[in-house]
Amino acid sequence: MEETEETIMMSDSYADGFLLFLSRKLDCASPLPSRSSIYRVPETLRRYNEMAPNLVSIGPFHHGRPRLQAMEEMKMWYLKCLLRKLTPDNGLAYLINIIKNQEIFCRDCYEERVPLGSDEFVEMMLVDGCFIIELLRKQVHLSPVEDDDAIFRTPRMLSTITNDLLLVENQLPWRVLDCLFEVTRVDDDDHGNPSLRELACHVFQNPAFQQSFESISSLNCEKEFESSHLLETVRNFVVQPWVEDWEDMEYRTPIPSVSELLEIGVKFVAASSNGQLHITFRNGVMEIPPIIIREDTESFIRNLIAYEQCLQKPEQCQVTSYAILFSQLIESVQDVDFLIQRKL
Numbered sequence: 001m002e003e004t005e006e007t008i009m010m011s012d013s014y015a016d017g018f019l020l021f022l023s024r025k026l027d028c029a030s031p032l033p034s035r036s037s038i039y040r041v042p043e044t045l046r047r048y049n050e051m052a053p054n055l056v057s058i059g060p061f062h063h064g065r066p067r068l069q070a071m072e073e074m075k076m077w078y079l080k081c082l083l084r085k086l087t088p089d090n091g092l093a094y095l096i097n098i099i100k101n102q103e104i105f106c107r108d109c110y111e112e113r114v115p116l117g118s119d120e121f122v123e124m125m126l127v128d129g130c131f132i133i134e135l136l137r138k139q140v141h142l143s144p145v146e147d148d149d150a151i152f153r154t155p156r157m158l159s160t161i162t163n164d165l166l167l168v169e170n171q172l173p174w175r176v177l178d179c180l181f182e183v184t185r186v187d188d189d190d191h192g193n194p195s196l197r198e199l200a201c202h203v204f205q206n207p208a209f210q211q212s213f214e215s216i217s218s219l220n221c222e223k224e225f226e227s228s229h230l231l232e233t234v235r236n237f238v239v240q241p242w243v244e245d246w247e248d249m250e251y252r253t254p255i256p257s258v259s260e261l262l263e264i265g266v267k268f269v270a271a272s273s274n275g276q277l278h279i280t281f282r283n284g285v286m287e288i289p290p291i292i293i294r295e296d297t298e299s300f301i302r303n304l305i306a307y308e309q310c311l312q313k314p315e316q317c318q319v320t321s322y323a324i325l326f327s328q329l330i331e332s333v334q335d336v337d338f339l340i341q342r343k344l
Contacts, residue, residue: 040112051169052167054164055071075131082143099125102179109228129177129180133180140199163300166230174229174232182196200234257328259338262338269287271287275289279322290343301323
């Protein structure tokens with residue numbers, strides 16, 4: 001069938017419109033920023049959606065989820081509590097300007113492009129950041145806990161939120177958190193003048209890695225190490241005491257189970273080392289720092305592993321290696337029972 005002149009004109013018009021549309025998209029095209037440090041967890045590492053927050057969303061990945069909206073009002077109230085302590089010179093307008101000046105940097109920190117307008121993005125960063133800061137201060141008594149504060153008065157709510165703050169997909173850039181923390185200091189923050197890193201070390205201590213947290217605290221909680229966000233800061237507390245001794249080796253031979261090692265005369269003893277991950281094997285003796293398991297231990301370790309896998313840097317997979325070691329040592333109920341009996 002022959003095309004009429006009208007059909008040809010319509011086709012040309014459509015082509016011109018599509019060309020303009022695609023050209024505009026191409027104008028905005030650019031590679032993902034290389035400095036991204038806050039990732040989406042790959043589906044292969046997910047299990048039962050345990051990487052998603054239960055109560056509170058932080059950052060853009062879960063922003064606006066209907067089931068998390070109940071906490072948005074609480075976050076806004078925490079911002080209001082924080083602002084009450086500030087002078088007009090460093091009030092709301094000042095804080096907005098601080099975030100606005102870092103907007104491009106903040107957007108580049110996320111692995112995915114953030115589909116939020118400038119005002120909404122800045123508001124999210126400010127509200128979420130101040131919520132985290134005020135929550136940490138309340139937990140160490142640098143800020144008062146009001147009688148009607150549901151987070152501290154509702155059973156398990158605080159522990160659930162604390163766990164949410166360490167999810168891979170629930171992070172803010174550390175630079176923003178630290179900046180907001182410093183500019184919102186007030187005169188009554190005189191309990192040793194703790195830094196944000198020191199507060200994080202105190203609040204996010206996990207019994208599973210108690211020795212690592214105690215070691216980094218006794219050495220110097222302010223020991224220099226780079227952090228991209230809160231989860232990486234806490235991970236650094238776990239791995240830092242022994243990271244200098246880390247050897248970048250690849251072992252392809254599987255490690256025998258506890259039962260198999262016992263059969264050939266290997267002894268297991270509890271180690272009091274300078275870090276939870278510092279497991280040694282010398283002269284037929286394997287020294288393992290005891291690990292305390294509680295309800296949130298698995299989620300904590302899985303998020304550390306997920307973050308290390310997102311980094312794709314083998315030299316920064318200490319927690320992953322720790323988990324692999326135990327997965328090989330423990331093959332039966334008998335292996336578990338033995339480690340429990342030896343308080344490992």
